[in-house]
Every structure is written in C-alpha cells, then in structure tokens.
Amino acid sequence: MSRNAQNDHLTRLEQTSIHVFREAFANFRSVCMPWSMGKDSNVLIWLARKAFCGKIPFPLLHIDTTYEFPEMYEFREKAKVIHGIDLIVRVNEDAIRRGIGYSTHDPVTVTHELKTVPFKAAIDEFKWDALVTGIRRDEDPTRAKERWFSPRSAEGNWDYKDQPPEFWGQFASTAPEGGHVRVQPLLEWTELDIWEYIRRENIPNPTLYFARNGKRFRSLGCHPITHPVDSPASNIDEVIEELKLTKTSERAGRAQDHVGRNSMQELRAKGFM
Amino acid sequence: MSTSLPSVEDHRKMHVVVVGHVDHGKSTFVGRLLNDTDSLPNGKIEQVRKNCAIEGMEFEYAFLLDALIEEQEQNITIDTTRIFFRTKKRAYAIIDAPGHKEFLKNMVTGAASASAALLLIDAKEGVMDQSRRHAFLLSLLGVKQLVVLVNKMDLVDHSESTYQKIVVEYSAFLKTLGLNAVHFIPIAAKHGENVVERAAKMPWWKGPTVTEALDNFAHEDDLTGLPLRLPVSDIYRFDHRRIIAGRVEAGAIRPGDELIFQPGGRRSTVRTFEDWPGPESRSVVGTGGSASVTLSEQIFVERGQVAAHPNNQPRVGREFRARIFWLGKEPLVPNKSYRLRLLTQNVEAVIAKIEKITDASTLESKEGSSVPRDSICEVIVRATRNIAFDLHSECPITGRFALEEGGRIHGGGIILDAVTQSSAPSGKVTATERNARAGHPPAVIWFTGLSGSGKSTIAEAVERRLFDASRNVIRVDGDDLRVSLNRDLGFSAADRSESVRRASAVAGLFAGTGHITLVTLIAPLAADRAKARAALANHAFIEVFVDAPLDVCESRDVKGLYAKARRGEIAEFTGISSPYEAPESPEVHIKTDKTSTEEAVDLVLGAIDKVLQGKCEDWEV
Numbered sequence: 066m067s068r069n070a071q072n073d074h075l076t077r078l079e080q081t082s083i084h085v086f087r088e089a090f091a092n093f094r095s096v097c098m099p100w101s102m103g104k105d106s107n108v109l110i111w112l113a114r115k116a117f118c119g120k121i122p123f124p125l126l127h128i129d130t131t132y133e134f135p136e137m138y139e140f141r142e143k144a145k146v147i148h149g150i151d152l153i154v155r156v157n158e159d160a161i162r163r164g165i166g167y168s169t170h171d172p173v174t175v176t177h178e179l180k181t182v183p184f185k186a187a188i189d190e191f192k193w194d195a196l197v198t199g200i201r202r203d204e205d206p207t208r209a210k211e212r213w214f215s216p217r218s219a220e221g222n223w224d225y226k227d228q229p230p231e232f233w234g235q236f237a238s239t240a241p242e243g244g245h246v247r248v249q250p251l252l253e254w255t256e257l258d259i260w261e262y263i264r265r266e267n268i269p270n271p272t273l274y275f276a277r278n279g280k281r282f283r284s285l286g287c288h289p290i291t292h293p294v295d296s297p298a299s300n301i302d303e304v305i306e307e308l309k310l311t312k313t314s315e316r317a318g319r320a321q322d323h324v325g326r327n328s329m330q331e332l333r334a335k336g337f338m
Numbered sequence: 339m340s341t342s343l344p345s346v347e348d349h350r351k352m353h354v355v356v357v358g359h360v361d362h363g364k365s366t367f368v369g370r371l372l373n374d375t376d377s378l379p380n381g382k383i384e385q386v387r388k389n390c391a392i393e394g395m396e397f398e399y400a401f402l403l404d405a406l407i408e409e410q411e412q413n414i415t416i417d418t419t420r421i422f423f424r425t426k427k428r429a430y431a432i433i434d435a436p437g438h439k440e441f442l443k444n445m446v447t448g449a450a451s452a453s454a455a456l457l458l459i460d461a462k463e464g465v466m467d468q469s470r471r472h473a474f475l476l477s478l479l480g481v482k483q484l485v486v487l488v489n490k491m492d493l494v495d496h497s498e499s500t501y502q503k504i505v506v507e508y509s510a511f512l513k514t515l516g517l518n519a520v521h522f523i524p525i526a527a528k529h530g531e532n533v534v535e536r537a538a539k540m541p542w543w544k545g546p547t548v549t550e551a552l553d554n555f556a557h558e559d560d561l562t563g564l565p566l567r568l569p570v571s572d573i574y575r576f577d578h579r580r581i582i583a584g585r586v587e588a589g590a591i592r593p594g595d596e597l598i599f600q601p602g603g604r605r606s607t608v609r610t611f612e613d614w615p616g617p618e619s620r621s622v623v624g625t626g627g628s629a630s631v632t633l634s635e636q637i638f639v640e641r642g643q644v645a646a647h648p649n650n651q652p653r654v655g656r657e658f659r660a661r662i663f664w665l666g667k668e669p670l671v672p673n674k675s676y677r678l679r680l681l682t683q684n685v686e687a688v689i690a691k692i693e694k695i696t697d698a699s700t701l702e703s704k705e706g707s708s709v710p711r712d713s714i715c716e717v718i719v720r721a722t723r724n725i726a727f728d729l730h731s732e733c734p735i736t737g738r739f740a741l742e743e744g745g746r747i748h749g750g751g752i753i754l755d756a757v758t759q760s761s762a763p764s765g766k767v768t769a770t771e772r773n774a775r776a777g778h779p780p781a782v783i784w785f786t787g788l789s790g791s792g793k794s795t796i797a798e799a800v801e802r803r804l805f806d807a808s809r810n811v812i813r814v815d816g817d818d819l820r821v822s823l824n825r826d827l828g829f830s831a832a833d834r835s836e837s838v839r840r841a842s843a844v845a846g847l848f849a850g851t852g853h854i855t856l857v858t859l860i861a862p863l864a865a866d867r868a869k870a871r872a873a874l875a876n877h878a879f880i881e882v883f884v885d886a887p888l889d890v891c892e893s894r895d896v897k898g899l900y901a902k903a904r905r906g907e908i909a910e911f912t913g914i915s916s917p918y919e920a921p922e923s924p925e926v927h928i929k930t931d932k933t934s935t936e937e938a939v940d941l942v943l944g945a946i947d948k949v950l951q952g953k954c955e956d957w958e959v
Contacts, residue, residue, distance in 0.1 A: 074350050083628040084571075084585045091572040091641055091682070116583075118630050119614040120576050202431075203422050212447075230665055230747050232450030232479075233738055235679050239745025253351075253431065255422060 075262050079112065082250035084234070085213055086116035086197070089248040092238045093195035096123040096248075099184070100152070102137050102144070103285045104270050105199035105251055108259055110148050111268045112250060113197070124151040126187055130179040131156060132167065132287035140271045147269060153191075157183040167289035175287070194240040197248045203255045204315060211249055212237070219243030256283075256315050257308045264301045275299050284315050350557055351422075355433040355449045355481065358458030359468040363489045367458060367527035368421060368432055369399030374534035375549065377423035378402065399528070427553040446663065446750065449476060454483035454555045456548070461500055461524070462493045465508050474701065477515040478663060478714065478752065480734055484512075485551050486519045492526040496539045514701060521551050561625040564588040565650035567728070567736045568629060569681035570599070570643045575944055581612050582631040582639055587681060587735045589647075590624040591631070599643040600726040601654045601777065604807070606633040638807025640947055642683040644726040644736065652726040652736055657690065657757040661716050662709070662741070666748030670709035670717075670741075679747075680739035683725050686770070687741075690720040718757055722770050723777060729753050772852035776810045778950050780849040782874050783942065785858045786867060786921060787884030788913045789899055790891035792930040792938075793858040796884060799939045801856055804946075812848050814841060816859035829910040835866050842870035849877040854946065862912045864919040878949040882942055883924035888913050890931045925949075 090096055098113065098121070100106050113121045127141065145152050157165075160178040167175055188196070202211060212228055214236035229237045240246045251259075263270060273282045280293035281304075298304045356364050372378050382402065390397045421432045433448035449455065455476050459469050476484060486508060494500040505522045512519055523532055524543050531537030532547045546554070566589030574581040591597075595608045612630040613619040623629045633639075644652055664670045670689060678687035693716040694703040709715045730737030730752035741749040773779045783800070785793040797813055804811040816837070820827075823840055827833040838861045848855040861867050871879050891913065892900040903911035910916040921927075926945045928938045 077350065077626060080585070080626055080628050087571045087583050087585075087628070088682075115614050116628065117576065118574060118579070118581055118583075118612045122574075122576055230750075231447045232747075232750060233735075233740065234681075235740040235742075235747055235750075237746065238679075238684070238742070 083116040085250040097193040098197040100125040355452035357472040359466040362460040365400035369402040561588040568645040601724040660751040662751035664749040677742040687721040690718040781878035838866040
C-alpha cells in the first residue's frame with residue numbers, strides 16, 4: 066500500500082476531495098459539515114484534516130434524531146476528542162414533544178421531522194452558506210446527478226432541472242440569496258473505495274459495520290428503520306472482500322428509501338441529504 | 339469480453355462520456371452496457387420492470403438510468419449521470435450526457451471530466467446536427483480519444499453499406515476538427531449486439547466490441563512532465579505555521595524548489611510540505627496532488643497566484659484571444675463585465691471584441707455583435723488586471739477558463755494567443771484602472787484602542803509588510819493629525835467627533851487613489867466610528883480593535899500621557915477621565931497583552947487578504 070503512488074486510485078480520489086474541501090473553504094463565508102458518524106462521514110473528517118493540515122477549521126453538526134444506536138453516541142464522544150471536533154448537536158425537541166416517532170408515524174414523516182426540520186433550523190440559526198456532505202454518486206440514482214458544488218434555495222430545495230454547469234475544476238462559487246451550497250467531496254467515491262481507504266488510512270469507525278452473529282450493518286441510520294444484512298464479514302478485510310462480490314444495493318437496509326417509487330427523490334427535493 | 343487483453347487489473351477508474359443526437363439511443367446503450375457487464379445491483383432490473391408494468395409501459399433499458407420522473411415523461415435524459423461499471427480490465431465511470439439541445443451545459447459538465455468519448459449515430463437517421471455539434475465540443479473540451487457507435491443497426495437490416503456510408507461522411511467531418519475516431523463500431527444497443535457480445539447478425543464486422551474498444555483506451559495524458567503550475571487556493575494560518583495551499587495542476591514540486599508567484603513576480607523557496615498525519619511528508623508532489631507548502635522567505639502571497647519554477651513561468655498579461663462556448667441565457671456581449679475564472683484566479687473581464695461566431699453544426703463562421711446561447715465563438719478577452727496563464731496548446735490546464743456572471747458559470751474557453759496591450763483608454767481615470775495598476779483594490783484599516791494599546795506599533799509593522807509586498811499603502815496617524823490638520827481641536831466629545839470625521843475624510847481620499855490606508859486613532863465613541871465606517875462605505879473597511887487592559891496601557895505609557903492625565907494636566911483623557919466604548923464586533927480583535935506584534939500583524943494581513951478577495955471574516959485571538 067504505497068502512500069506515495071500518485072496514480073494510485075485511492076490517492077487520486079483523496080487528492081480530488083482535498084481540492085474540493087479547500088475550494089469550498091476559500092470560497093464561502095461560513096462552512097459547516099453535517100456528521101452522521103457513519104463511515105462516509107468519518108472519511109470526510111479524515112480528508113478535512115488532510116486538507117487543512119490537521120485541524121478542521123469549521124464546526125461539525127450532528128442532527129440527533131434520538132434514535133441513534135447506543136454505540137453511535139459512544140463513538141461520537143470518542144471521535145470528538147480524537148479529531149478535535151468543534152461539534153454542534155441539534156434535536157427537534159418540539160417534534161419529540163408532539164410524539165413524532167417510529168412507533169406511531171411512517172419513516173418518511175419521521176425522517177422529515179427529526180432530520181430535515183432541525184437541519185434547516187440549524188442552517189437558519191448559523192447562516193452557513195456551505196455545507197459539506199458525504200453523498201456519493203453510486204448510492205442512489207438521484208445522487209448520480211449531483212454536482213461537486215450544488216446550490217440549494219433558501220427553502221433548501223434542489224433545482225435538479227437547472228443545475229449550474231461544472232467543468233475544469235470551476236465550481237458554483239456563490240450561494241443563492243438566503244440559500245447555501247452543498248459541497249460534496251465524496252461524489253466520485255464508491256462504497257468499496259470508502260472501505261479500502263478506511264483500511265489504508267486506519268480511520269476510526271463504529272464496529273456496527275462488522276458482523277455479529279451473522280449479521281452486520283452496511284449503512285447506519287435510525288435503529289428502528291435500519292436493518293442489518295446477512296453477512297459473515299466480521300472485520301474490514303472481510304467487508305472489502307464481500308463488497309467486491311456483492312450486487313445488493315447499499316441502502317437496501319434503509320426503510321425510508323423504499324416506501325414509494327420515488328420516495329428518495331421526494332425526500333431529497335425537500336432538503337434531505 | 340476482452341479476449342486479447344491480459345487480465346491485468348488497472349486500478350485507475352476511467353471516465354467515459356457518451357454523447358450523440360437526441361434519440362440516437364444513448365440511455366438504452368448505457369443501460370444495456372450495465373446489464374451485459376453484470377454491473378447492475380441485484381433486483382434493479384426487476385424493480386424497473388415492475389414499475390413499467392405498474393404504469394403500463396413497455397420495459398426499456400433506458401429506464402434503468404432515467405431515474406427521475408421527468409425524464410421518463412419526456413423521454414430525454416435531462417442531466418449528466420455518472421454510472422459505474424467494470425470490465426475485467428478496469429472500472430469505468432460512464433457519463434451519460436444529454437443530447438437535447440437546451441441541455442448543452444450538462445454535456446459540457448460531463449465531457450470536460452472525461453478522458454474518452456463514445457458518440458452514437460443512429461444508422462437509420464444518419465449524421466444529424468448534434469452529431470456534429472458534439473464532436474466540435476469534444477474537440478474544444480480537449481477529449482481526444484473517440485469511438486463512434488453506429489447504433490440501431492437492426493433497423494437497417496445490419497447493412498454494411500449503410501454503415502460504410504456513415505463512416506465516410508462522418509470521418510470527413512471529424513477530420514475538419516482535427517479529430518480522428520479510433521473505431522466506428524456497428525451496434526444494436528437494444529439487443530446488445532457488439533456491446534459486450536459479438537453480433538452474429540453482423541459477421542462482416544471484424545473490429546472490436548464496445549467493451550474491447552474501451553479497454554484499449556489509455557488514461558488521459560499525465561501532466562507531470564509539464565512545467566510546474568501550482569495555483570494558490572488559500573493561505574492557512576490556523577497555528578504558528580503559514581501554509582500555502584493548492585493543487586499541483588501540472589508538473590511537480592519538491593522541498594528546496596525556488597518558486598516565483600505570478601502575477602506579482604515575488605520569489606521564495608519551498609521549505610516544507612506540511613502533510614498530515616505525518617510524521618514524514620512526501621518528497622515530491624506531482625500533478626493532481628494537493629500541496630501544503632511553507633516558504634523559507636515570507637512574501638505576500640494570495641489566492642489566485644500561480645507558483646512556477648523561475649525558468650519556466652506562465653505568461654502574465656491582461657488580454658488574450660480565446661475560443662469560447664457560451665451557455666448563458668443572456669447572450670454574451672462586448673464591454674459587459676464578467677468574472678474570468680482561471681484556476682483559482684477570479685478577475686473582472688470584458689469581451690473586447692467578437693471576432694467570429696461559429697455555427698457548431700455547419701462550422702461556418704460569421705460576424706456578429708452578440709453571441710447567443712449554445713454558440714461557439716472566437717473573442718478577445720480583456721481582464722481588468724494581469725493574470726497568469728498559458729496557451730492551451732502549451733499547457734491545457736492553465737490555458738482554459740470559465741466565464742461567470744452573477745455567481746453562475748455561463749461559458750468556458752481555451753486560450754489561443756496572447757494579445758499585447760492595444761489602444762490606450764481615454765477619459766476620466768476610473769477606480770478599476772487604478773486597481774488594475776496597483777494590482778489590488780483599496781481598503782481602509784481602522785485601528786482603534788486606548789492610548790498605549792499598541793495601535794501604531796502594529797500599524798507600522800503592517801505597513802512595512804504591505805510595502806515590501808509592493809502594495810500601495812499609507813498610514814494616517816492620529817498623533818500626526820493632531821499637530822497638523824487637527825491642531826485646532828481639543829479633547830472634548832465634540833472635538834473628538836470632528837477629528838474622527840476629518841480622519842475618515844483623509845482616509846477616503848487616500849483609498850480613492852487606490853491605497854490600502856491604515857488609520858490609527860483612538861476614536862473612543864462607537865457612534866463616531868460607525869459614522870466613519872458609513873462615510874467609507876465605498877471601500878473595504880476593516881476595524882481592528884487593539885485591545886489591552888487599561889493598567890497594561892498605563893504601565894507602558896510611552897508618551898507619558900497617562901502620568902499627565904493622572905496629574906490632571908490633560909482633561910478628558912480616554913480611559914482615565916473619559917470613556918472608551920469597546921467595539922462590539924470588530925473584524926479583527928487583538929489582545930496585545932496576549933498576542934505578539936508578529937502574530938497581530940499576521941492577523942491583520944489575513945483579514946486584508948480576505949477583504950481584497952471580496953470577503954471578510956472575524957478573527958480573534
């Protein structure tokens with residue numbers, strides 16, 4: 066695993082992501098990075114530290130749905146210290162008081178109330194004009210159409226019919242009035258790239274990704290709607306070998322994606338990541 | 339699959355763009371390619387078949403890609419889609435670019451990142467407008483590896499003569515662009531013929547299938563052999579280090595290299611690479627690598643400058659001839675202000691002259707006074723100040739640029755020739771011209787704080803640094819004013835207000851001549867400072883609060899004023915017998931009892947850097 070090989074596939078992805086981070090930080094007034102504590106998010110933290118020579122010069126945001134796996138809360142506190150993270154945590158207390166929850170409501174409603182609503186409220190509160198996200202083009206067909214820098218309106222809407230052109234490393238440099246720009250350094254990465262990079266760089270991650278009793282999580286969300294997949298892969302090498310062979314989609318275990326035919330698109334047009 | 343190739347895996351993903359006239363079968367082709375290379379997720383095809391059944395539509399391979407509702411309704415692909423697949427040889431990201439005319443910008447977005455292109459032509463319809471237009475754009479975007487797919491061969495009875503007719507006609511056209519198709523492959527995407535599997539119905543075709551042809555493509559040229567071009571993305575001062583951050587766009591850089599930063603021409607030497615996590619850093623950063631450089635000699639460096647080796651520098655100038663593609667809703671017109679973005683440079687520019695407008699379909703040229711959307715043209719671009727660039731033929735990556743208006747990119751182009759300065763402008767000297775000569779816009783830096791807090795010390799050091807970096811800089815000192823312009827004024831509140839008003843008027847005059855103007859004045863009242871800021875609203879304004887506790891200032895007492903005030907010899911002395919209203923949200927807040935002069939100077943210079951790039955942030959230590 067040569068770290069110096071410039072032509073190495075992972076190094077190329079890494080260097081491009083670093084460039085995207087740096088351009089975002091240079092172009093925007095106020096940057097924030099939402100952090101799900103999942104593997105992509107943790108790779109982002111690592112890349113940000115590389116981009117800024119060790120220190121992340123902007124805050125991270127955790128939208129706590131209160132339905133995270135207990136291990137994730139432990140991981141959050143540990144990672145905060147390891148990476149020296151300036152962390153903002155937000156919960157939609159109002160929705161919880163109103164009794165919004167998975168036992169009584171459908172996943173699309175809960176995701177909207179407990180993720181999207183407090184997310185938008187935090188954007189209004191802190192007036193960030195750039196948000197760094199960990200989305201990848203290989204995750205979902207609607208994400209395949211994303212840009213490195215993707216402007217969102219003040220309402221958080223994504224105008225996927227009229228996206229700005231993006232070429233030669235020149236990105237949309239200005240947020241729409243009252244809106245923000247989504248900065249997406251992992252756009253070209255695949256799930257396999259993420260794991261191979263985590264292995265190469267030894268990036269801390271929750272152990273929920275590794276099999277216990279023949280089941281593991283491939284993607285992490287709220288525990289009532291996130292289901293483990295059958296897998297014997299109990300360590301990172303086995304996960305990578307499994308991914309090289311698999312043809313099941315990564316988000317198969319995420320219930321909110323599969324409610325209606327276009328549920329992912331509906332969620333994303335309303336501001337979901 | 340690829341039988342002739344050894345099964346050596348290539349770890350670099352190749353980006354391939356798929357283009358062609360609308361309805362010539364791009365999405366169907368890509369869907370089929372994914373299916374036939376076994377690259378679809380489990381259940382995907384069943385899911386799409388089910389959705390089709392629900393909506394009473396016949397299944398088409400194109401639906402695999404057209405994931406957004408609108409596309410399925412209109413039967414066109416609305417945006418570039420990146421789809422991953424792999425052959426035994428390597429992984430690919432296939433960019434499915436739209437063929438519909440109004441979505442040209444998406445085609446540009448897709449094609450600009452591709453190292454190879456597949457262009458589809460419908461065997462039955464033959465060469466159409468967009469078949470020609472897309473090839474022209476590929477040549478403009480610098481995509482050189484091209485395979486033409488003559489699609490829908492099933493609709494022309496797999497006829498070799500129909501295929502040959504298209505080959506002859508289209509080859510001749512490509513030749514006029516300086517393009518050469520590696521292959522013309524006859525395919526029927528709908529039935530998977532010659533996509534991955536060889537077509538039994540076209541025994542006359544002896545050439546490769548599409549995947550065989552793809553596997554024979556080479557990666558885009560490695561630019562490491564070219565001269566170093568390292569555009570500065572940012573300067574980081576998160577700790578004691580001052581790090582020049584940027585991506586090596588061409589060539590390679592090593593510690594010990596002498597660098598020249600253009601425009602500006604100042605030199606320094608690479609001291610270290612600050613690679614995280616360390617402990618060791620790279621010994622060389624080649625093309626595509628991110629560099630984090632510290633310099634041996636501290637010089638003024640800003641975002642946009644390009645670092646090069648002194649023996650092989652980019653050109654520096656304001657004017658060049660370029661070939662442009664224009665995607666803006668409003669036509670491109672001369673003498674209107676646009677933002678010219680070249681690497682990390684972002685400067686105001688105008689189109690000085692439209693030389694010719696080219697019809698992308700016929701390649702015929704005509705004259706015109708404005709360039710409509712989706713056109714190609716040759717123009718003279720004139721920037722308001724010097725930029726560093728190369729000709730596209732010398733170094734493609736520093737020889738191309740984007741044009742932006744209202745924060746949105748509307749066009750791009752490649753630089754054909756440099757133009758030496760033409761006719762002298764006439765009339766009133768404008769601020770833009772002054773800024774162009776200075777190489778930077780003016781700014782007013784207002785240092786406020788108690789007597790003895792360190793305003794002059796810091797301002798003098800800032801002035802020295804800016805002066806040495808060839809900036810136009812001047813200092814307006816409150817003590818100097820008191821014995822000259824303000825000698826009729828005392829220490830009463832009214833006199834203090836008047837002295838602030840006069841100082842801001844003087845600062846305004848200097849800023850008007852293009853100077854970075856450093857004002858050091860106690861200016862104790864917030865209302866007076868707010869008036870000064872408002873009076874100078876035409877210029878970038880940075881308030882620097884030089885903050886030290888009163889006892890610290892008094893213990894310094896360089897001019898013996900505190901002693902006099904304590905003895906009652908000065909009435910209404912700020913901090914002793916008259917209030918000081920500390921700024922609530924200064925752009926820079928320096929606590930001089932905790933911060934060294936050197937650190938303070940870096941903070942102020944950092945804020946000036948930001949402001950000269952049109953932004954200002956709060957800095958606090």
